[in-house]
Amino acid sequence: MTNATTNELTIDAPEGVPWIDYTREFDAPVAAVFDAHRDPDLVRQWLGPNGHEMGIEGWDFATGGSYRYTHRSDGAEYGFHGLFHTIRDDELVIQTFEFEGMPDEVAIEFLWFDDLGDGRCRLRGRSVGRTVEGRDAMVASGMERGMREGYERLEALVGSAPTAPAGAGGGAS
Amino acid sequence: MTNATTNELTIDAPEGVPWIDYTREFDAPVAAVFDAHRDPDLVRQWLGPNGHEMGIEGWDFATGGSYRYTHRSDGAEYGFHGLFHTIRDDELVIQTFEFEGMPDEVAIEFLWFDDLGDGRCRLRGRSVGRTVEGRDAMVASGMERGMREGYERLEALVGSAPTAPAGAGGGAS
Numbered sequence: 536m537t538n539a540t541t542n543e544l545t546i547d548a549p550e551g552v553p554w555i556d557y558t559r560e561f562d563a564p565v566a567a568v569f570d571a572h573r574d575p576d577l578v579r580q581w582l583g584p585n586g587h588e589m590g591i592e593g594w595d596f597a598t599g600g601s602y603r604y605t606h607r608s609d610g611a612e613y614g615f616h617g618l619f620h621t622i623r624d625d626e627l628v629i630q631t632f633e634f635e636g637m638p639d640e641v642a643i644e645f646l647w648f649d650d651l652g653d654g655r656c657r658l659r660g661r662s663v664g665r666t667v668e669g670r671d672a673m674v675a676s677g678m679e680r681g682m683r684e685g686y687e688r689l690e691a692l693v694g695s696a697p698t699a700p701a702g703a704g705g706g707a708s
Numbered sequence: 709m710t711n712a713t714t715n716e717l718t719i720d721a722p723e724g725v726p727w728i729d730y731t732r733e734f735d736a737p738v739a740a741v742f743d744a745h746r747d748p749d750l751v752r753q754w755l756g757p758n759g760h761e762m763g764i765e766g767w768d769f770a771t772g773g774s775y776r777y778t779h780r781s782d783g784a785e786y787g788f789h790g791l792f793h794t795i796r797d798d799e800l801v802i803q804t805f806e807f808e809g810m811p812d813e814v815a816i817e818f819l820w821f822d823d824l825g826d827g828r829c830r831l832r833g834r835s836v837g838r839t840v841e842g843r844d845a846m847v848a849s850g851m852e853r854g855m856r857e858g859y860e861r862l863e864a865l866v867g868s869a870p871t872a873p874a875g876a877g878g879g880a881s
Contacts, residue, residue, distance in 0.1 A: 552725060553836065599791060601772050618772060618791045620804045620814055629814050631793045631804060641793055641802050643816040645838060663726065663836055665818060 542690060544683045553670045554663040555678075559686050563693035565648050565656035569625045571693055572596070572646075578604075581689035584681035598622045602630075617641070625650070632662065640669045658686075715863065717856045726843045727836040728851075732859050736866035738821050738829035742798045744866055745769070745819075751777075754862035757854035771795045775803075790814070798823070805835065813842045831859075 547556040561568050571577040575594035583589055587606040594602050596619060603616035614635035620643075621629040628646040633639075642664045649657040664670040720729040734741050744750040748767035756762055760779040767775045769792060776789035787808035793816075794802040801819040806812075815837045822830040837843040 552840075553727070554838075599774050618793055618804070620791055620806070621812065627812065629804075629812065631791070631802075631816065633793070639794065639800065639802065639818075641816060641818075643804065643814060643836070643838070645812075645814075661838065663816070663838060665816070665834065665836060667725070 544679070544686055546679050546682070548670065548674050551667060553665065553667050554661050555670060555674065557660045557662075557682065558657060560651065560655060560657045561686075561690055561693060562655055563690070564654050565625050565650040567693040568656050568658065568689070569648050571689055572628065577692060581685055581692050583685050584677070585684045585688070595619070596622060617644075634673075637669065637672070640665055642669075642673075717852070717859055719852050719855070721843065721847050724840060726838065726840050727834050728843060728847065730833045730835075730855065731830060733824065733828060733830045734859075734863055734866060735828055736863070737827050738798050738823040740866040741829050741831065741862070742821050744862055745801065750865060754858055754865050756858050757850070758857045758861070768792070769795060790817075807846075810842065810845070813838055815842075815846075 542560045542562065544557060544559045548554075571581060573596045575591045575596075578594065579589045579591055582604070583606050587608045590605045590607065592603040592605065593616075594604070596602070598619060598621055600619045600622075601616065602619070603614065605615070606613045616633055616635065617631040619628065619630045621627060626648055628644075628648075630644050630646075632642045632644050642662050644660065644662045647659045649659065651657055662673075664673065715733050715735065717730060717732045721727075744754060746769045748764045748769075751767065752762045752764055755777070756779050760781045763778045763780065765776040765778065766789075767777070769775070771792060771794055773792045773795075774789070775792070776787065778788070779786045789806055789808065790804040792801065792803045794800060799821055801817075801821075803817050803819075805815045805817050815835050817833065817835045820832040822832065824830055835846075837846065
């Protein structure tokens, strides 16, 4: 079932804890959404807010691998890096995450990929920071907008509406 | 000043958050205590509770490196592994930590090494888990005893009392 209205990003940052929970569904197979996290040529096209140029300096998407990327806009450059603690295809990513503008404030991020059947899937994320204050600063920095815009571009990339086979009239005839 | 009575492990696990804070001082130079974290031949001699045999299967103590070790006692074996996100000599370690008996419950750990002068130092740690419940389970598992015993062995290893130079009579004459 295609129902774009259910594909809203939901963010929950409960008071007094250092984590952020988020979830979003996609009208795309779980393998396609996972691949858009694995392949740096795809990642570059969707990760982060609109209007930034993304540069990927390293993307070793494997258990034990590392990554670093930058976002540039209006002459400013922001760097991010981390390590992939666990990669389980089409299922789970556990990684560290450091925004280099807040050195040593490293978060650990869990990202589950749920196959919903019918060519749909759900991302569920938890990002756990070192402190509640750091988590609050992340939320205040406009993180939600960046995630929302990024996931909208991801959905466009992996195909927001399943394409009917050429000549198909629809229906289960 | 040597004052062994101040070298107690202090653990703080506040209600409702997923972290554990701990601190302990050592009558040893910060470089010696840091080295006992870097060198697997030293780590093997102190990490973990008494009465376990420690096996180190990997110990790439460098930014981006990985580790895995096991503790064996009474025929049971417990595995632990993670990645070193940041290593700053004599100053800071940030690493992931997974007890393989609780797969995917990965914590991020911060360990600061403070030089106190006079050949003494202080370790300050924060271990942040994915959930409050997981943190509580860690505390209930006897983690505190294991840490306490481990740090006592570490103190013995690095020299709990600074050795006076041969023939020195003490004093600042």
